[in-house]
Amino acid sequence: MENKKAIVIGGGVSGLSAAIGLKNRGFDVTVLEKNPRAGGVIATVSKDGFKAESGTNSVMIQSRKTLDFIDSLGLKDRIAYSKPVQKKRYFARYGKIRAVPTGPFAFLFTRLFTFCGKIRMLMEPWVEKEDPESDPSVSEFACHRLGRDGLDYALNPLMAGIYGGSTDKLSIRHAFPPFWNLVQKYGSIIGGAMKSMKEKKAAGNIFKPMVISFKDGMGELISTMEERLKGDIKYNAKIISIDMAENGWNVEWGNKIEDSADIYDALVIAVPSTELNTLPLPGTLSAMLAPLKRIEYAPVATYTLGFRREDVGHKLDGFGVLIPEKENMHILGSLFQSTIFDNRAPEGCVTLTNYVGGMRSPKLARLGAEEQEKLIMEDLRKLLGVKGEPVFKQRFFWEHAIAQYNVGYQEFLDLMDNVEAEFPSLALVGSYRNGVGVSSCIENGLAAAAKISARV
Numbered sequence: 001m002e003n004k005k006a007i008v009i010g011g012g013v014s015g016l017s018a019a020i021g022l023k024n025r026g027f028d029v030t031v032l033e034k035n036p037r038a039g040g041v042i043a044t045v046s047k048d049g050f051k052a053e054s055g056t057n058s059v060m061i062q063s064r065k066t067l068d069f070i071d072s073l074g075l076k077d078r079i080a081y082s083k084p085v086q087k088k089r090y091f092a093r094y095g096k097i098r099a100v101p102t103g104p105f106a107f108l109f110t111r112l113f114t115f116c117g118k119i120r121m122l123m124e125p126w127v128e129k130e131d132p133e134s135d136p137s138v139s140e141f142a143c144h145r146l147g148r149d150g151l152d153y154a155l156n157p158l159m160a161g162i163y164g165g166s167t168d169k170l171s172i173r174h175a176f177p178p179f180w181n182l183v184q185k186y187g188s189i190i191g192g193a194m195k196s197m198k199e200k201k202a203a204g205n206i207f208k209p210m211v212i213s214f215k216d217g218m219g220e221l222i223s224t225m226e227e228r229l230k231g232d233i234k235y236n237a238k239i240i241s242i243d244m245a246e247n248g249w250n251v252e253w254g255n256k257i258e259d260s261a262d263i264y265d266a267l268v269i270a271v272p273s274t275e276l277n278t279l280p281l282p283g284t285l286s287a288m289l290a291p292l293k294r295i296e297y298a299p300v301a302t303y304t305l306g307f308r309r310e311d312v313g314h315k316l317d318g319f320g321v322l323i324p325e326k327e328n329m330h331i332l333g334s335l336f337q338s339t340i341f342d343n344r345a346p347e348g349c350v351t352l353t354n355y356v357g358g359m360r361s362p363k364l365a366r367l368g369a370e371e372q373e374k375l376i377m378e379d380l381r382k383l384l385g386v387k388g389e390p391v392f393k394q395r396f397f398w399e400h401a402i403a404q405y406n407v408g409y410q411e412f413l414d415l416m417d418n419v420e421a422e423f424p425s426l427a428l429v430g431s432y433r434n435g436v437g438v439s440s441c442i443e444n445g446l447a448a449a450a451k452i453s454a455r456v
């Protein structure tokens with residue numbers, strides 16, 4: 001019997017994961033990627049002993065699933081584990097960087113929060129629980145539970161770090177479900193976190209989250225996935241038509257090397273939601289997907305700068321620093337790349353990966369390199385005591401960097417479920433659905449492969 005055939009449109013980490021999942025289930029897979037390279041927003045540039053990530057700095061592993069997948073790619077020995085010092089995180093306040101407190105003693109003495117702010121935060125367990133049917137913004141939720149200081153100096157920088165997002169727009173239940181779920185289950189973030197930890201310990205169910213990358217950077221994950229799909233990925237592919245066939249999908253595409261028109265049992269669409277309306281989809285499907293255009297994306301520029309160690313005053317003893325909006329700086333944050341992982345800078349040098357723009361200041365993301373560098377350097381001199389000029393520079397710009405899970409996002413989730421119910425041989429995957437992090441993209445891609453293979 002012939003293998004079933006699947007076509008995956010989009011070769012970012014979501015599409016590649018779905019393709020590998022389908023291949024592992026015995027499908028003949030074709031991946032159509034419009035660019036000459038796969039990986040989407042993930043890539044690593046190595047130059048003069050420095051490594052710069054195009055954006056995605058690392059993978060936060062929170063369950064065995066992603067780790068098992070990485071193992072299955074043969075990458076176990078290529079994992080770069082983050083150094084223990086990265087557990088220390090910094091946020092800025094009063095123009096200075098302050099360690100984020102990790103215990104009760106540190107919380108009492110931190111200058112990250114005011115005295116009144118701390119008292120307000122400690123009252124959180126007694127604050128009324130949110131209506132489970134409601135969909136508050138991160139700002140509403142944080143102000144209600146933690147007070148203004150908790151919003152401005154905890155949730156605001158955190159959301160800048162994950163989404164480059166606006167706390168007034170992001171939905172807490174969708175953008176940061178851990179806090180929402182703790183409140184819904186236990187009535188409080190603080191009390192809930194302690195109870196949930198106790199329960200997990202009692203059940204022997206503790207997976208220690210870890211932050212990883214790969215020895216050659218995040219690009220190594222992509223090149224290994226490409227290798228696994230060797231011959232199956234069609235680069236520079238232009239899709240001419242996608243039509244419904246009797247038992248699947250009739251897809252016509254071409255690139256400089258080949259043209260093809262074939263019937264596929266399964267179709268996986270793995271492009272960002274902003275690209276859906278550019279695909280030549282059948283009219284009914286296109287109309288159903290049209291509202292997804294309203295999902296916003298934050299524009300972000302990633303500017304990695306390398307310095308001689310002696311030119312940076314700060315110890316760089318942590319993961320990096322995130323900047324609350326109230327601080328009126330230019331960057332969203334700066335990651336201490338060469339502290340987190342080995343081999344990110346040559347001997348005697350350090351790298352700082354700086355993020356600019358987001359929903360907070362989209363115009364800054366779109367500035368030219370020279371202007372942007374000036375603003376970044378202004379912040380770095382103030383925050384980290386940078387004295388000299390950079391000896392390495394690498395910039396990337398993403399107009400549609402990170403999908404925003406804003407208030408009302410449930411409408412889009414329901415729509416995607418309805419579309420897949422209507423078209424059982426179709427799956428929609430991508431960072432605009434069920435998590436923007438790399439591990440979510442991998443797990444969602446694999447889950448889509450399992451679901452669709454059971455249906456066709």
Ligand SMILES: Cc1cc2nc3c(=O)[nH]c(=O)nc-3n(C[C@H](O)[C@H](O)[C@H](O)COP(=O)(O)OP(=O)(O)OC[C@H]3O[C@@H](n4cnc5c(N)ncnc54)[C@H](O)[C@@H]3O)c2cc1C
Pocket residue numbers: 009010011012013014015032033034035037038039040041042054055056057058059060237239270271272275278279300302398400401402429430431432436437438439441
């Ligand atoms: C600046 C930045 C920093 C980040 N940092 C982290 C981090 O540290 N940790 C983390 O876990 N996550 C991070 N993320 C998020 C994570 O990297 C992304 O959510 C994830 O990589 C998105 O993968 P994707 O496959 O869904 O989409 P994309 O990477 O956007 O891939 C989509 C692919 O589809 C292709 N495509 C588009 N249109 C077509 C078409 N018409 N035909 C064919 N192909 C098409 C594109 O060329 C692209 O290759 C970051 C993201 C950014 C932008």
